Amino acid sequence: MLSFILNDQLVSTDEHPGMVLLEFVRDVKCLSGTKEACREGECGACTVLVGRRQPGGGMVYKACASCLLPIGDVDGCHVVTVEGLGGGTLTLVQQLIVDHSASQCGFCTPGIVLSLTGFCLGAEKISYEGAVDALDGNICRCTGYAAIRNAARALCEKLGGMNDAPAERLAALIGSGVVPGYFGGIPARLAQLRAAPAAAAKDAVLVAGGTDLFVQRPEQLMESELCFLSKRPDLDYVRVEGDVLRVGGAVTIEDFRLSPTVRRHFPALERDFLLHSSAILRNKATLAGNVVNASPIGDATIILLALDARLVIAGEKGSREVPLSKFYLGYKKTDLACGELVSEIVIPLLPAGxxxxxxxxxxxxxxxxxxxxxxxxxxxxxxxxxxxxxxxxxxxxxxxxxxxxxxxxxxxxxxxxxxxxxxxxxxxxxxxxxxxxxxxxxxxxxxxxxxxxxxxxxxxxxxx
Ligand SMILES: Cc1cc2nc3c(=O)[nH]c(=O)nc-3n(C[C@H](O)[C@H](O)[C@H](O)COP(=O)(O)OP(=O)(O)OC[C@H]3O[C@@H](n4cnc5c(N)ncnc54)[C@H](O)[C@@H]3O)c2cc1C
Ligand code: FES
Ligand code: FES
The missing domain is CATH 3.30.390.50 (CO dehydrogenase flavoprotein, C-terminal domain)
Structure with a gap:
């Protein structure tokens, strides 16, 4: 059984972990504010917030495309749809959308509201440029982006002084009407939930961000046992050891892009990885998923190849290391056996010169x-x-x-x-x-x- 908090309500469900959250909130929970459009991660109409409790007790919220997000991945999390924001009153973000005429048909608006709210909760600092980047996955077909940007600018002006670390910002955001007061009690409520561990079966399908898998074969995944790498905190690290950067097999593209360690050693990657999909996908998509997906045009793969990266592959018989340049054996064919996992990506630091x-x-x-x-x-x-x-x-x-x-x-x-x-x-x-x-x-x-x-x-x- 999966348990998570959906807006203000505790939810326990026996639905298959591969059911996508979009379907769960709309069809099972009848919350129709989350919109369904492309169902391929391309438009942002289905954006929700996923909050995870951190070991220290604070929360990290990320905006994600719910059409590619299996419910097994939000076990033990706080999921926020547009219904979980204002209730009877508009939040600050919603009010600014109204004030700046930033909505016409309204189909994209819940997604835009959630992306901007996620930005307020999670951005390192509140800046207009950051708010615009946070909206890069939200397509609007009728309002025109100028009005939406004006609302984002007004939001940043209103929250301008709020530059404490995201984990310390929650009380101020509740006070400013960005999120409702019940958010304050979520960490304690999540601490009571016991999320199931990652599945251990050898033939379980590994789901990292799911941004390739749930585009390619969603029906098949509803019948498979799934192993969620988001339940493997031991694979979520970026660190330097000697002259290499070690990146765990569950690190998301966005966490990698914004990692202080990556910024120090590869400053250009922060900008380059902005070209990878959009914020609502980068918040889930992983570096290792990009590599194993074996697309001939994967952006992370191409960058890692030039940087002479190596893969640490873990299996029943232990670990082996393979240069990325030797990993691809043919179109979509890799040197990865059934039951093996890319546990780490090793990137040599740039030599002098x-x-x-x-x-x-x-x-x-x-x-x-x-x-x-x-x-x-x-x-x-x-x-x-x-x-x-x-x-x-x-x-x-x-x-x-x-x-x-x-x-x-x-x-x-x-x-x-x-x-x-x-x-x-x-x-x-x-x-x-x-x-x-x-x-x-x-x-x-x-x-x-x-x-x-x-x-x-x-x-x-x-x-x-
Ligand atoms: C709208 C949209 C836009 C996109 N834009 C881009 C883009 O600009 N550039 C780009 O490169 N890609 C893009 N992608 C593709 C996709 O987002 C990336 O390839 C992403 O990095 C995949 O990572 P993931 O964690 O979501 O992989 P998943 O979908 O979870 O997994 C992909 C495959 O890898 C396997 N796998 C995952 N992690 C591991 C592991 N650690 N060990 C072994 N096997 C593993 C899975 O079992 C699966 O077979 C886009 C996708 C969408 C839907
Ligand atoms: S429905 Fe378009 S991104 Fe999910
Ligand atoms: S308001 Fe119609 S799509 Fe954005």
């Missing part, structure tokens, strides 16, 4: 898979000679590609060498014609992205 960059071309900035993406890690000696060169390329072969460029070591990255590297990259690419573009277009794009890597200026002391 090295820099990194990532480029992605997609039809729109957020919420879009790349047509072609590419990452670079290049090291040069003090005289500017290339000592190490790794360029990865996505969308141009059946697997994420690491280009063979060793012959350029020892050369200086002058215009002639960059041109030759771009041509070599185009030569290795074997793209196919598909919905994202013709093979010829993708080859051309890869050449352009390679040139763009070298056009990025290096900032002193920073990986670019």
């Amino acid at each position: 090295a820099r990194y960059s990532f480029e992605k071309v997609s039809n729109r900035t957020t919420l879009d898979i790349a047509a072609v993406n590419s990452a670079l890690r290049v090291s040069t000696s003090p005289d500017g000679t290339i000592t190490d060169l790794r360029i990865s390329a996505g969308g141009v072969a059946a697997v994420p590609l690491l280009l063979h460029l060793d012959s350029f070591k020892g050369r200086k990255p002058d215009a002639a060498a960059i041109e030759a590297i771009a041509k070599a990259a185009e030569g290795e690419a074997r793209p196919i014609d598909d919905i994202r573009g013709s093979a010829a277009y993708k080859k051309l794009l890869l050449g352009r992205l390679v040139r763009a890597h070298f056009a990025v200026p290096a900032v002193a002391g920073e990986a670019v």
Whole structure:
């Protein structure tokens, strides 16, 4: 049996853990404020908040797409739909939406309200730019984004002084009418719940963020035993040991992106990972899920390939380590046996004299898979000679590609060498014609992205 708090009510249910939360709140609980539209994580109409109690007793709330979120994943959590916000009165966010005429048909509005409320609860600091980023997964088809942004700006102005850590902000947010008073009692109520441990069966389907799985095969998952990695806090860490960054197999893209450790050692990743899907997906999607999904254009995969990452794979017989460059055996085929789990991703820190960059071309900035993406890690000696060169390329072969460029070591990255590297990259690419573009277009794009890597200026002391 699963138990969680839905708005102000304790819920216990025998529904299958693979039922998505959207279906549960609408069809089982008859809470129709959460809207159903794309059912593929693309629009944000179904956004809800999921709050998890932290070991110290505080809460962390994240806005998530409920259409891709199985109820097994919210066992022991606080789930907030729009019905759980205001009750009889409008919350501050809702009032500002009204004041700024930021809603017309209203279909997107509950999702927008929840994303902005999640931003108030969870953002490191309250800033207009942060509020706009928090809305990157919420599509509105009739109001126009200017009015929505105006409401977000007014919200940040009203909460401007509130820059204490998210965990210490709750009382002030209740006082400002952002969330109702019952939120204050949630940690103590959750402490009474006993969430079931992660399933241990060898053939259980591993569910990390579920953002690939629940798009691809939701019906099948309703009949399978599921193992939720969100129930494995031992796999939720980012730390530096010696000259490597160690990232647990359950770390979400957003936690990785905003990790102080990642910011210190790979500052550019905070910006680059904003190009991965949208906030409501990054809050659930994991780095390891992106790697194991084996899409030839996974953004995290392409970045990790250039950074020379290794995977720690845990199975019945112990652990083994595999370079990511050897992990892909064919289209969507990996070196992962039944019952094995990617428990850790190991990323070498940038050596002295090295820099990194990532480029992605997609039809729109957020919420879009790349047509072609590419990452670079290049090291040069003090005289500017290339000592190490790794360029990865996505969308141009059946697997994420690491280009063979060793012959350029020892050369200086002058215009002639960059041109030759771009041509070599185009030569290795074997793209196919598909919905994202013709093979010829993708080859051309890869050449352009390679040139763009070298056009990025290096900032002193920073990986670019
Ligand atoms: C609207 C939308 C937009 C998207 N945009 C992007 C984008 O811009 N860029 C991009 O790269 N991707 C994008 N994606 C794809 C997806 O979000 C990512 O691939 C994500 O990182 C997958 O991670 P997950 O944790 O959700 O994986 P899941 O769906 O949970 O799992 C994927 C697969 O990996 C397995 N798995 C997961 N974790 C482990 C583990 N630790 N060990 C072994 N097996 C494991 C699962 O069993 C499953 O087979 C998008 C998806 C959607 C729906
Ligand atoms: S229904 Fe569109 S994101 Fe869930
Ligand atoms: S108000 Fe109609 S879709 Fe946003």
